[in-house]
Amino acid sequence: MAKIDPYTAELQRRGVECLYHPFYFSVEDVFRKRPVPFDLVYLHRYSNASKYAGMIRQHFPKARILYSVADLHFLRLERQAELENDPVLRQKAEQMRRLELGAMFFVDCVIVHSAAEAELLAKLAPGVNVQVIPWTIEPRDIVTSDAGHPAVAFIGGYRHEPNIDAAKWAAQTLMPSLRKELPGIELLLVGSHMPAEVSALAEKDIVPLGYVPSLDNVFDRVALTIAPLRYGAGLKGKVLESLAAGIPCVMTTVAAEGLDLPKALQPLVVDEPQEIAARVAKLCRDKAEYRRIVDAGKAYVSANYSAQRIDGLLKQACALGT
Structure with a gap:
């Protein structure tokens, strides 16, 4: 029952009535006082x-x-x-x-x-x-910067254990294969509430960014994102946000569950470290395939997640x- 700005203030600005302490002491108090x-x-x-x-x-x-x-x-x-x-x-x-x-x-x-x-x-x-x-989810255009070296990002809130596991697996198991396929590649670890075990994964080519105010600040510096989840449930917002921004996301079967991806996007779904690295490398090198995936991703988001x-x-x- 807390007032948490700037979020509460923004809801009130939009005409949403917000109920919080000290006017109410609990949810049940709201129910009892409801006229x-x-x-x-x-x-x-x-x-x-x-x-x-x-x-x-x-x-x-x-x-x-x-x-x-x-x-x-x-x-x-x-x-x-x-x-x-x-x-x-x-x-x-x-x-x-x-x-x-x-x-x-x-x-x-x-x-x-x-x-x-x-x-x-x-x-x-x-x-x-x-x-x-x-x-x-609304598709949008992101102007990516040319960093001079390939970069990928893993995005996830780290209060969620599957994301901690995925970040560690990406850094420890996937990155060796990515380094072989794409020398000089950089992995960005993005998300709020990053614990010490994830920030400790930092290396010259592994950058724990933590919380960012806008994912667009990440999307404009990477060629792709990855979603190497080994377990989880539900729909994965990290995948959808990336596709909506025109950034292909290479994902595991767990990360793709429930998305019902069209045939054009199914090549993005791979599970083994070597397969993931090969798929990332192909998209970084094959500009025509990359553009095809970008267009297919935006079309998929527009068709399924419109307001x-x-x-x-x-x-x-x-x-x-x-």
């Missing part, structure tokens, strides 16, 4: 759905409740447990699966960003109304006009 019942409540992530879905049903029995999972936490944990062969993590994943699925039965509509997760939920919880709704399309999907989830 007119809510018609619609949107819950984001399991941490909020688990705490408030039942409470909303109690205070506002007629309200329509939407629950956006962001990603299926239990699926991410299952994959991490498999990769690390960790029995304790497997137990945690199973517990999370029960809790996440349980929270879904309190709501009217569950929103996932990935069609792959919708298919999984159809098998695990067939009685739940699941809608696939990504977010809006008009996402607005229509959200209206369906909210049951507006029905």
Whole structure:
């Protein structure tokens, strides 16, 4: 219940009412003091759905409740447990699966960003109304600078464990292959909340940038991005933002999950370090192929993540006009 500027101030400038301390002491305090019942409540992530879905049903029995999972936490944990062969993590994943699925039965509509997760939920919880709704991304033009040497970037928020793993894997396992294919290549590690174990990966050709105010400041100095995720879930914003900016992204199968990439972009999906390095090298050297991927990426983003399309999907989830 905190006022966090500049974000709260910007929302208020746009006409969004923001409720925070000291006017309210908790979410339940908001519910108790609400003079007119809510018609619609949107819950984001399991941490909020688990705490408030039942409470909303109690205070506002007629309200329509939407629950956006962001990603299926239990699926991410299952994959991490498999990769690390960790029995304790497997137990945690199973517990999370029960809790996440349980929270879904309190709501009217569950929103996932990935069609792959919708298919999984159809098998695990067939009685739940699941809608696939990504977010809006607008293609834009980035003027890249000629740095004189090839550069690639990995982008990810480092409070998310799959991104820590991917950054370490990129620096320790992928970079040796990239150095052979493209001597002088530079890897930028980009993202907020960078822990010491990632910043410690710094070398002459590995630059931990950390947080940047705008990704455009990264896109204008790299030829490509990479998304070498070994586990995870949901839709990967790092991939979509890169394609929207006209920067090809070479990604693993995990990073590509749920994107339903067209045939023209499928060559970007490779898993082995040598394959990733070879694909990066080809795109850096073959200007015609590079341009083809850039155009295909922007066309894909325009077709699937436009404001008009996402607005229509959200209206369906909210049951507006029905």
